[in-house]
Amino acid sequence: MHVDGMKRRHFLTLAALSSVAAACGADSPADAVRPAGKPAFRTRLRIPPLLEPKAGKDGVRRFDLTMQRGRTAILPGALAGTWGFNGSFLGPTIRASRGDRVRMAVTNRLQEASTVHWHGLRLPAEMDGGPHQTIEPGATWTPHWTIDQPAATSWYHPHPHGRTATHTYRGLAGMFIIDDDRPTGLPERYGVDDIPLILQDKRFAPDGSPAGDPLKGTFGILGDHMLVNGTYGPFLEVTTERVRFRVLNGSNARMYHLSFADRRGFHVVGNDQGLLAAPVPVDRISLTPGERVEIVAAFAAGEQVLLRTLSGSDDIDEGDFDLLKIVAAPRLAASPPLPARLADTAPITAPPGARVRRFRLNGHDAINGKEMDLSRIDEVVPAGATEIWEIENTVYAHNFHIHEVALQVLDVDGEKPPAYASGHKDTVYVPPKSTVRLAVRFGRFTDPATPYMYHCHILRHEDSGMMGQFVIVRPGTEDRTPRTIAAHHM
Template identity: 50%
Template sequence: MNSAQRPKRRWARWTALGTAAVLLAATGAFGIFYLQAQLDTVGKVDFATRMAIPPLAPSTTDADGTRRFDLAVQEGETRFLDGQATRTWGVNGTFLGPTIRAAKGEKVAFTVRNGVSEATSLHWHGMHLPADMDGGPHQTVEPGATWRPQWTISQQAATLWYHPHLHGKTANHVYRGVAGMFILDDERTAGLNLPDEYGVDDLPVIVQDRAFDGDNQFDETAPLLSTGGVFGDEILVNGTRGPFADVSTRLVRLRLLNASNARLYNFGFSDDRPFQLIGTDGGLLPKAWETTRLQLTPGERAEIVVAFAPGETVDLRSYPAGSDFNSRMNGAADRLDLVRFRAADSLRDGTEVPRNLGTAPDLAGAEIAQTRSFELNSRNINGARMDMNRIDFGVRVGSTEVWEVVNTNGYMHNFHVHDVQFQVLDVDGQAPPPHLSGWKDTVQLEPDRKHRLAMKFSDFTNPDVPYMYHCHLMLHEDEGMMGQFVVLREGEQVGKVSGHQHR
């Protein structure tokens, strides 16, 4: 939508006063809130700005083969709207960060400099790595300080991401703009004939919603009756408002990342064309799944391949994903135009979606060391809120566990586990749907449905430095919907958390 159409405040999108007056007389003020909770931007977005493609992060290589990246979290201003620029944060720039790319087997090292006025962190979401390199709430970086994590990439090709994970401030720091994609490659995937030219037929699509106040600054005020936090009425894709992307190939791979704080997206195209889901959080699926809709909650990723015809134009949208009261009050009933794709009159056609893609998760027949139960309700997990000094339990290295996770609220939660990718064994005793058939690290929890997740803990142990598990609606984790576990050697006992911040 253009600046003239954009409301100065989110509630300014209410319908005409005459309609509101009729509604008020019929159902009272509550009816007005219910009616106006639905946002519809279809046909109202100009698509006048070329979609930004985050640059690949530069690196240097040491004599021993270690790849070194320099990342600086910094403050700045970004112009999203006509008029005053918006105060933002970013990594090596004013909003968002570069795409980090590395391959399985590579040793990577980072210099992370904190150039903002508050302590922050960078968490490598979806990465298997030592706990003290994870970038969670125990690895904060003070203003002016530097953090130097390093590890060896030991997992298959996948689309991951990075973002702050400072307890109590994650939502705020991500909302200001600190986030970026982290792409992993491997030899097997490189040998497939998938679209893989970054920025041409392999596109990052980082989707975020934002609300702006009358001075064009980010507004983090949650709407009335919202249970998830802020829901913005403006959509940014790779930091671009109203983006278009020009297509030069028949097949295009989109790496979708829901980097919003709370909003669910139900992705589909304006003409309902089918697309191929080829990968989820932890990498490629065994086989592609054809669909017309795909839901992603905050933190989830998906790789899809869509086919275009010469000269056509089609929009990527988010469609309604629920119609009940809580869905409507938390953005799931919205219709949103996201990106316009414009195909050239002549398209190159040299790639394909192979019949066989990745390796199927293999934990269903594993020996299970322990089964644990997790109930998510309000801002609690198993009746408790996050305590930075409490380690909730320890798991044994080399063991496989099953975690039974249930959302007993009537509103949305999801569940993210650090360090591991898990296999969804079943949902309420039924085989998982196709989009949950691959490796995952974040999963939507439909209310009152038990999700059984199998995960193996390998390689890294530390009795004193925990990994996190939590709801990835960022307000929820900030308010305490998070717990901590450690990975232990045989015979080792749970230790005691100590400070790990970098000054």
């Protein structure tokens, strides 16, 4: 079951962006290392380490992150300059549970200002890590909050206005896993049968360093080397009959159409904001930048299979890429059956007469005809509201991310989303010349002076101005809320 009847173009267009971007002035292949055939898959998949918190007498779990420069051999024998958290490339996995009080200490050892956004986390605006929470070189930012949301796979990455694409492309990204106390029956041993997969595409200069200008062309970078957890040509040995994969599209622009080479079926068990009510059987799924999905796949002892991204256009053949070779051990530990029910995930339903907000995506640098302005509040939302947001895309492919919220796709041009993408999300694909309707549930943190963001998560577009700001306020105070703010640290 590919897309449950949704128009194929809705899930196929963005995969063709590489060819379009080349025609629009994206990086020239002559300036980068081209892959010499398919990777050999001889490098063991790197599993990002878990970041161990420091526990204080006050019960707060403290996590230390440092943004830093380093050198990494992404390609064999080519040591090149990269950026990372607590290391030279990417970052550790942060893991916390619902009810935890957490405090981050994020230190900037780069030579320019940046931020760290907790993508998918429900938290106060001043802790969100958007472009207003700038961390200057040498400074440390210490956001703190209480985890209060269902188990989910989230992530963290930079969000400086105009520089997000560059900072993320250089290597600043990591996973943030949230647990809760509800037993699921799913695989849960991190690095054993619960595996993070951060998918990225890169182009490389002759010295092996990531190449190209993330702000050039219509879509920015679309690479020809596929990385998983920063590993090129990786293999993973599995030792259990079933494995849970937490998949993050950490690319700047690429859409992935994921399938196993033998077209075996697997199950989707979670979307961006948490588990589905029940597993959904599929043999192919699609992910745009910033989206996450949790899947469970079954393996037989001694077998090998490739995870790949498939060509996704009826008009322009983007080409297929193999991502990860999975090698099953000669003997596999038994796994419990996949549960029939996963979570009490109720649909997000807007009440009768709910506010409808409409957003029009213009080109690659404006929403509703306006480029991003850090001093302008575009929308004012009452705390705890559930609204309908209609996202109209007038041109080529986009996607849409809203900070702080949980949302559900109601329809795309009147058609329901596929079952595997019908859960709670925070980032959605908006196909070319289509309208996506969302039921959006907002949190209860109020702050009329500090905004959250909504934006296209194709990072070239975000940096070019396809972003807006909203504040959450005490109900009844919307009309009294100022529509301008002083930009913080800008």
